[in-house]
Amino acid sequence: GRGGNSWISPPGCLQFSIILRHPSNSSSPVVFIQYLLSLAVVEAVRTKKGYEDIPLRLKWPNDIYVESSSPNDESVKSPEIIKIGGVIVNSQYTQDELDEFLLIAGCGVNVSNLAPTTAINHIISLYNHANNTQLEEFSQEQLLAAILVKFESFYSNFCRNGYGFEPFLDIYYERWLHTFVLIFHIL
Numbered sequence: 001g002r003g004g005n006s007w008i009s010p011p012g013c014l015q016f017s018i019i020l021r022h023p024s025n026s027s028s029p030v031v032f033i034q035y036l037l038s039l040a041v042v043e044a045v046r047t048k049k050g051y052e053d054i055p056l057r058l059k060w061p062n063d064i065y066v067e068s069s070s071p072n073d074e075s076v077k078s079p080e081i082i083k084i085g086g087v088i089v090n091s092q093y094t095q096d097e098l099d100e101f102l103l104i105a106g107c108g109v110n111v112s113n114l115a116p117t118t119a120i121n122h123i124i125s126l127y128n129h130a131n132n133t134q135l136e137e138f139s140q141e142q143l144l145a146a147i148l149v150k151f152e153s154f155y156s157n158f159c160r161n162g163y164g165f166e167p168f169l170d171i172y173y174e175r176w177l178h179t180f181v182l183i184f185h186i187l
Helices: 030-046 120-131 140-160 166-174
Strands: 013-023 056-059 063-068 080-094 100-110
Touching: 013 030, 013 140, 030 056, 030 063, 030 080, 030 100, 030 140, 030 166, 056 080, 063 120, 140 166
Parallel strands: none
Antiparallel strands: 013 100, 056 063, 063 080, 080 100
C-alpha cells in the first residue's frame, strides 16, 4: 500500500493486476484509470440483477468501502463505513515506436474473508437476512470475471469517446461516500 500502509492478502481476498498500454496522445488522462477500475469493482456487484442495493461505495479516489449496519445493535442509527478494497496504479512512460504509458493496475478486494475488516459475501449475507432474500455469494472467480468485463467496457468507452472521465461522473458520484460534492473540471 501507499504511505507505509500494509496490503495483506488473507484467504478469501481477491487480488489481481491488469497491464494496460495507454496511448500517450489519448484525450483520456491516465490518472482516471484508478477511478475506472474502482468503479468497475462496485458496479460489477451493484449492476447484477437483485444486487442493486448492496451498499458498496467509493471513497475518492480509489478505495472501495461498504456501508454496514449492526443488525444486533438497535442503538446504531447510521451505518458503519468499512474499507474492503482498493486500487493502485503504477505507470511508466515509454517513448519508442508506440509512445505510450505502460500501466499496472493492481486491485485487492475482500470477497469472503472477514479479517481484517469485512467482505462482500458477508454484506450479501447480512442483506439477505435483513431483506428475506437469497442472493448468492460470489466466488473469487465470478467476481473477477464480472470486474474485468465491467472494466473492459468502461475503459473502451473512456478511450473511445474523447471526453475522458466525464461520461462516468454521474455514476461515480452516485457511488461516492463523500458528503460534499467536488466538481471536476475536465478539459
